[in-house]
Structure formats: C-alpha cells, structure tokens
Amino acid sequence: MIRKILTIVVGLVLVFGSLIFCINYFLETSTTPLSPEGGVDYQKIANQPATTFNLQSKQGGQVTVLNFLNDFADSVERDEVTKTSNITISSTQYCEKYRTCTVQTNVQTYTIQFSSVDDLIYISLLSNPVKESRKQAEEALQTLLGLNADEMCDLRITVGVPMFINKDLTGRELGLSFCPDSVQL
Numbered sequence: 001m002i003r004k005i006l007t008i009v010v011g012l013v014l015v016f017g018s019l020i021f022c023i024n025y026f027l028e029t030s031t032t033p034l035s036p037e038g039g040v041d042y043q044k045i046a047n048q049p050a051t052t053f054n055l056q057s058k059q060g061g062q063v064t065v066l067n068f069l070n071d072f073a074d075s076v077e078r079d080e081v082t083k084t085s086n087i088t089i090s091s092t093q094y095c096e097k098y099r100t101c102t103v104q105t106n107v108q109t110y111t112i113q114f115s116s117v118d119d120l121i122y123i124s125l126l127s128n129p130v131k132e133s134r135k136q137a138e139e140a141l142q143t144l145l146g147l148n149a150d151e152m153c154d155l156r157i158t159v160g161v162p163m164f165i166n167k168d169l170t171g172r173e174l175g176l177s178f179c180p181d182s183v184q185l
Helices: 001-028 042-046 068-075 091-098 132-143 147-153
Strands: 052-056 061-067 076-079 085-090 110-115 118-124 157-160
Touching: 061 132, 068 085, 085 091, 091 110, 091 132, 110 132, 110 147, 118 132, 132 147, 132 157
Parallel strands: 118 157
Antiparallel strands: 052 061, 076 085, 085 110, 110 118
C-alpha cells in the first residue's frame, strides 16, 4: 500500500515538474530580450531557439518578426560600453545563406543593418541602378522578417545611398518603394 502511494506521489511530482519546466521554457523563449536601453538584444536572441521576436513599430507598438538572427549569429556585434548590439547583413551574405544568388558575384548591392537602439533598420544601397538595389534589399528584408509590405511600412526603416553611388540621392531618405512618402526612383 505504501509502495503504491509512493509511486503515485513520485509520478505526480514528475508530471508537475515537467509541466513547470515546459512553462518556464516557453516563457523564456517567447519573450524578446531587451538591452538596458530598451531595444532588442540581438546577441541574446541569436542564441535562442525562439522562432520570432518583436521589434518596435513607428507608433511604439510591437511587430513580430521571424528570428533570422540564428542564421547570422556570427555577424552580431555587441558594444559593451553602450550595451547595444548591431547586425549587418550584406547582399552577398544573404544570397549565400539563402541560396538566392542568380549570378556569382562579390559585388554588394546593399547592406541591411539592424540597430538595437530603438530597433532601427538601416538599408544602404551600394550599386547602380539604385532602383534595382532597393528592390533587392526590400525583398531580402521581407524574407528575413517574414512580413508583408504594410507591416514593413510600420517599422523604423531608413533607406539611403552613399555619395560614391549617387551624389544626387545622398542625404535623402528614400524609404521603401511601396510605403507612402517614399522617393520614387
């Protein structure tokens, strides 16, 4: 009789212990780690099994995006002084990782930089024609984040061109081509 009661108690402890472990694991992996400044801590996310994380929208809300950071974990740069993290993904890194290269080339057509300070995304267009570079960067960003055009327009994204590519467009906010107030090229 005591053996039967002991077996039931041990079974209940194991079941409840497993349940508590699963709940704790889910809570840890479903939340987005923040840096002390309030932005996303990319380095922590890159080392998590979570499939999504949140970025701040222009309006201050949250937009859930795919966790592409695991694919580029070695590109995450952490600044221990400011406690921020950044990740820069070039067009060549993207096409090699996702096998989207149509022509073997080492020419970078864009870079996409994610900054944990206020969840800013910077796109630099690095080749002509600029219109085509922007289109490639937009498609890559949509794939990385798993968002549609409307959702992309809610994010804090800056699109620019360096002077060595096009001095007339340098210093202008081009925006994403499908968002309101973007510069049509």
